[in-house]
Amino acid sequence: MTKLSAERCPESAISDAFALLSSSNNRLVSIFGSLDEGGTRRVHYLVDVENREYRLLTTAVTGPIPSATRISPAATWYERELHDQYGVEIEGHPDLRPLLLHENWPGGVHPMVDDTSHVPWAQRQYPFLRVQGEGVCEVAVGPVHAGIIEPGHFRFSVVGDTVLHLELRHFYTHKGTEKLFQGTPVGNGPMVAESVSGDNCFAHAVAYCQAVENALGISVPPRGEAIRLVGLELERMLAHIADVGALCGDVGFTVPAVYNSRIKESLLQASARLLGTRFWKGVAVPGGVRRDLSADNARELREAVSLAARDFAEMAEIILDTPSVQNRFESTGILSADIVREMAAVGPVARASGIPLDVRRDHPYGRYREIPLEVPHFHYGDVLARARIRIEETRISARLIEETLGAMPAGAISSPFPGESAGEGFAAVESPRGELLYWVRLRQGHLARCHIKSPSFQNWPALPLAMPGNIIADFPLINKSFNLSYSGCDR
């Protein structure tokens, strides 16, 4: 990972960023804004160059900037967010409707640059895209759904059962998190990061801590890195086991759904017993971790993981052998590799469509620098491929945990970190949903700015592109096979 020097703003930053994005070897990671000390807005373009180097390009903004959306459609939501949050005018953007700020927000308020202590309530209109023609009906779903899931709105345009178009309306759970970070003491940052997406709380905390460590040039002791790896892979196992179970539940195959929920709970209880926390909250801190695993605890956790992995593998085999599952999963919700590239989709969604991105291998961090990683991928891009990716990755994660816990390095679990710290840095981890990146600017021991690139924000716009031609009854299944976080996206 490159250490960032003091912020530079070359004149050519935007054209350089666009030139990078024009190449199919490069991928848009994020576009975000910040304010410098003089209050001037800056726009940052983060690009993954040839799958091996993150490059950050920064420009100072005084007037309108050209839209990157025509070069990389993946820029659409980033630029809408930039327009909402910083009031940056974007020329040539095809759709600058408000994204984060719903009808209740008055026009002209840009939370990252304006005083938001008393924002009046407004009642604006939000125009949805209208699909017209004979027999076209609209079906509106959410934000309050039928299941125990997060809020979001889905607007389907259908003819009969067949979906012609799906429009997403999200950001119901927008909590102003990036602004909330500003002014937070660096040491309290993990608590905010853990609350961005609860089921990936450890990945968020580790990504935040790594960004701080990158900014300050701190290294984590090997034992701390090993414990982080165990937590990250355990979180991936929990997510994937639950997802495969929920996919079965969505096709009415309840026995494996319940069985997988039992496997998941056994792992949560092991963490509660051995670390005092079911989801590894409060474990990651800048400089390392706050909880150690004794030799006995490490052995017990290893046994729980091995047992869970074996139970899951046997159940997964049965699931994939079941004709009714094959019938519903196969060729449902196909996302092509071309769309994955255009939308810069990441994580299991990309890997199921033949694009084998994985931060652990491409931009290794922590303990992953030392271990060769198998990155499975499939080509069909359907629900079945996304289920199989999760089954394969659960097996690999369990093996990584077993190997790590079997040979734990001795020594400290964390390094001291300075209270009065300043600097900029970023770091990415491969969360269960894909590339998760934090960019931080620290001043006097507090966060001056924190940007979160969440895999869900990146992948949500790809979901509607897997829907046309599918029947509306398959939407819950397709949606579940992406399993994106609403809160992680909305922040």
Add this chain to the structure above:
Amino acid sequence: MIFDVVKRSLQSASVLIPVEQLLGNCSGSRMPDVQPALLTASIARRVTEACPTSALAFDASRSHLTLNYGECTGCGRCIEVGEGAFLAAAKFARCGVSKEGLVRRFDLNRVSEITPDEPAMAETAERIRAILGRALNIREVDAGSCNGCEAEIIALTNPYYDLERFGIHFVASPKHADMLLVTGPVTRNMAEAVRQTYAATPSPRLVVAVGACGCAGGIFAGSHAVVGGVDAIIPVDGYVPGCPPTPAMLLTGILQVLHRRS
């Protein structure tokens, strides 16, 4: 094939946790407990400084320390600096209580707790059936949560907790519900949907605010995009603290609310 699944499922031993072991259980929740006898003014000052939210408050002039569980995210810092006066809670029964019931007050001069901890509920499965009659229908509403509370609410349906054994079901519409289980700090963007969901729930109805965010806004309190806890928008009958509350705490809270209303 399908028979293999059934066979496998029948072969595995029951993991059901008896209700007596669940009520008041808080394993893995990271909630703190206090030993009033060990509290000193310097500890009280130190834990209050270490607390990243306003869960702990120390009034030095009166030597009163207040611990508001509704604002506690279980970060464990008070335990780290509390020299034994703070420790991880072994039992936690303040679930489904009133807002005032979430608060503990200690008088350091008298080495005592002004509001003694409530005894853990001693419900039995029979007693629960007597309260519930035949069924309780719950509609879960995410008003802006991080999804941590949702993960734990979903866990209530797994074979360890098996909420259905008490006749408690999650239903798909507020129109079918007796109780709303509301998570999250209510965001600006969800405020109207929460109001409409409440209006669509037939009376008599119960509302339970879940998690540090649902109780008082949690780590998001004060954000420009957040309205506050659930009671900033709709009336609340009981509060379940925790970040997130564990399934055992959620069950304790749901039953406690019913108990208080029966």
